[in-house]
Each structure stands twice: as C-alpha cells, then as structure tokens.
Amino acid sequence: MKSFIFSKSVNQLPITGHNFGNNGPKVLILGGVHGNEWEGVFAAKALFGKFMESFTYKLQLTIVPEFNVDGILRGQRKNARSIDLNRNLPTNDWSPEVAKEDYNPGPEPCSEPENQGLVDWLKIHKPQFVLTLHSWKPLLNTNGNCKPEAETIAKITQYEIQDSIGYPTPGCLGTYCGLERDMPTLTYEIERNIDEKEIIKTHLPAILEGLKTTEKRF
Numbered sequence: 344m345k346s347f348i349f350s351k352s353v354n355q356l357p358i359t360g361h362n363f364g365n366n367g368p369k370v371l372i373l374g375g376v377h378g379n380e381w382e383g384v385f386a387a388k389a390l391f392g393k394f395m396e397s398f399t400y401k402l403q404l405t406i407v408p409e410f411n412v413d414g415i416l417r418g419q420r421k422n423a424r425s426i427d428l429n430r431n432l433p434t435n436d437w438s439p440e441v442a443k444e445d446y447n448p449g450p451e452p453c454s455e456p457e458n459q460g461l462v463d464w465l466k467i468h469k470p471q472f473v474l475t476l477h478s479w480k481p482l483l484n485t486n487g488n489c490k491p492e493a494e495t496i497a498k499i500t501q502y503e504i505q506d507s508i509g510y511p512t513p514g515c516l517g518t519y520c521g522l523e524r525d526m527p528t529l530t531y532e533i534e535r536n537i538d539e540k541e542i543i544k545t546h547l548p549a550i551l552e553g554l555k556t557t558e559k560r561f
Contacts, residue, residue, distance in 0.1 A: 344395065349405075350460020352413045353423035358457060360407045360464075363394050367401035368561035369470040370554065374407065376429050376475060376516070378414020378421070382533040382542060383476035389547050400558050405468070411457060420445055426455050430514040433462065434523060437514040448514050465520065472557045473520050473528040474550070478537075484508045484530040486521025491560060492553040493529055499549040502532075529553075 349360030374387025387408035394406065409415050413423035421427050426449040431437075433452035441447050453459055472489060481502045483493040493504045508530070512518065521528035533546055 344398070349407050349464060350410075350457050352411075352457055353455065354413050356412045358407060358410060358412055358460065360405050361391060361394075363398045363404045363406070364400055364402045367403055368472065368557055369468055370402050370404045370557060371465075371468070371470040371473045372404065372406040373410050373473070373475045373516075375409040375411050375415050377427075377477060378411045378417060378419050380420070380478040380535075382478035382535065382537055383531075384409060384415060385539060386476050386531075386533060386542050386546050386550070389543060390550060393547065393551070400554055402554065402558055404554070405464075405470075410461070421447060422455055422457060424449075424455065428455060428457055429516055430512070431455050431458050432514045432516060432519040434514050434518045436511075436518060442511070452514065462519075465524070465526065469524075470520075470526055471561055473516070473526055474553070475516055475528065475530050477530060477532050478535045479532040481534045482508070482530075482532040484517060484532065485527075486517030486530070487525065487527030489521070489527035489529045492556045495556045496529075496531070496549045496553045499552060500545060508532075 345362045347360050348357045350358040375384040391408050427446050430446050430448040437452045483502045483504045485493050485506050517528045520526035
C-alpha cells in the first residue's frame with residue numbers, strides 16, 4: 344500500500360488516496376463526495392481497513408475514503424465554499440443554474456480544488472471502473488459499461504439497478520467519467536441511516552464481490 348495526496352480541499356486540507364496492487368485493471372473508489380452521507384464514508388473506510396489486512400486482487404486500485412474532507416468535518420453535503428462537488432465537474436451538460444441550493448454547481452465547471460485534483464488524476468490514470476459510495480435510497484446507478492459489477496452487487500443487496508438516478512444531474516461524476524470518457528462509473532447509493540453493522544455485514548462483502556467481477560472482466 345502506498346498513500347499519497349490525491350487532492351486538496353478549499354481549506355487546504357490534504358485529501359488522501361491509497362494505492363493497492365500493481366497489475367491488472369485500474370479502479371478508483373471514492374467515498375464522501377457528499378460530506379453528510381456518512382454511510383458512504385463508513386463503507387469506504389471499512390474497505391480500506393479490509394485492504395490493509397489483505398489485498399489479493401489483480402487490480403491497480405486507488406481508494407479515497409474522504410473526498411470532500413471539509414464537508415465531512417462540517418457534516419454538510421457541500422464543500423467549504425458551499426459547492427456540490429457532484430455538480431461541479433466539467434461535463435458537456437454542466438449548467439450554472441442552481442436547481443436546488445443543495446445542488447449549487449459553483450461559478451464555473453471544475454472551480455473547486457477537490458475536483459481539480461480529481462480531474463488531473465483521471466486524465467493521467469484513466470481507470471476502467473469507478474465506484475463512488477453515497478447514501479440515499481437503495482440504488483445502483485450505472486453510467487457506462489459497469490452493469491456486470493452492479494449485477495454482482497445486486498445479488499447480495501437486492502438493490503435496484505438503474506441507468507438514471509431519476510432527475511437531472513449536470514456536472515456529476517457519472518456523466519464525466521462513465522458517459523463522456525469511457526470510464527464506467529457505478530454510483531452506489533447505500534440506504535440512508537442504515538446500521539453500521541449492516542454495512543459491514545452486507546455492503547462490504549457486496550463491494551468486494553463486485554471488485555472480483557472487475558478483475559475477471561479485464
């Protein structure tokens with residue numbers, strides 16, 4: 344395992360990434376894009392702990408458990424400038440319109456330092472699978488060719504698989520990576536307010552099985 348500075352926050356806090364493995368398909372796992380979705384952060388940290396115990400996959404995996412570190416510290420969805428990082432990416436459909444205050448896209452695409460670091464990393468590494476851990480209603484949202492991973496996870500979780508989250512999401516990661524740049528992206532919406540023990544019991548094994556699918560596919 345090798346840790347590194349993946350990006351920096353508005354408040355200049357380091358956003359730490361951790362690399363595991365040195366061969367096979369490239370995978371990126373993000374937790375905490377929305378700072379108030381603790382379930383995704385918890386799942387990402389649990390994955391990191393599991394990988395520290397043992398990493399046997401033929402993958403080049405990077406995990407960033409706390410992407411929106413300022414938001415996590417404040418317990419808020421947005422970053423320290425009150426920008427929704429999942430509406431701020433430089434997609435073809437990015438819009439300055441604030442549909443809801445929670446979805447504030449910022450003054451321009453990729454205005455936020457967190458996303459600037461993310462975009463730089465993506466340009467260099469071009470992962471073959473991106474998994475982003477959120478919490479909302481039980482849902483596996485696929486963007487690009489990642490249905491096999493979603494189907495593996497759904498067998499364990501019984502979560503519904505959809506290629507649309509059900510409302511417009513301009514400037515989001517799924518569009519930027521999965522639809523526009525051939526980096527298939529699965530947005531894993533863990534049931535909100537679920538018990539931590541259930542995350543460990545159900546969702547941690549589901550993600551690990553999903554990664555086995557990625558390993559086999561490539």
